[in-house]
Amino acid sequence: MKYTVYHARVPVFGLSGGNTEFNEANFEKVAEVETLSLDSVFQITNHIDGAWQSNPEVRWFKGGQVRSTSIGDVVVDGDGQNHRCEFCGWGSF
16 A cells, blocks of 8 residues: 655654644655555654665655654555554554
């Protein structure tokens, strides 16, 4: 399944607050990832063994500085459902 990854323009990194609306003003499309699950998207878009944008499953859209997917970021699945990265797992957005 293809997932689209959006990073918060102002990341919260687990702090309180964050974006309340999923729109272009608050989020930037950074990648499309071809994989089997949301949890796999999270792993693939984190710097674990190297730069995540170099992973073969990733089509990267952002130039310049890159960061790992984190709390408050959004992933849209192939069915168009939005999923917000939470402290533990995924929530709806």
